[in-house]
Amino acid sequence: MMNCLVCKTELRKGTTVLTFNMGSNRILVVKDVPALICDQCGEESIDLDVSKNVEKQVEKALSDGISMGFIDYNAAA
């Protein structure tokens, strides 16, 4: 298991919420994103594959004309 880069506490597996604010009232929130979380300082570490996946889902939502709302990370995998 990885340790926190900031405070060296052992990270735990959890999920986080990522908010994408693209301006012009475009806000997308991705829920249930797998992340390693530090209970000590609140630092969150997200896997590169996961963040790529999140990016894809945000791009897809935008191309579908969705400019505001929630995306469930697990729904569109």
Ligand SMILES: [Zn+2]
């Ligand atoms: Zn920490």
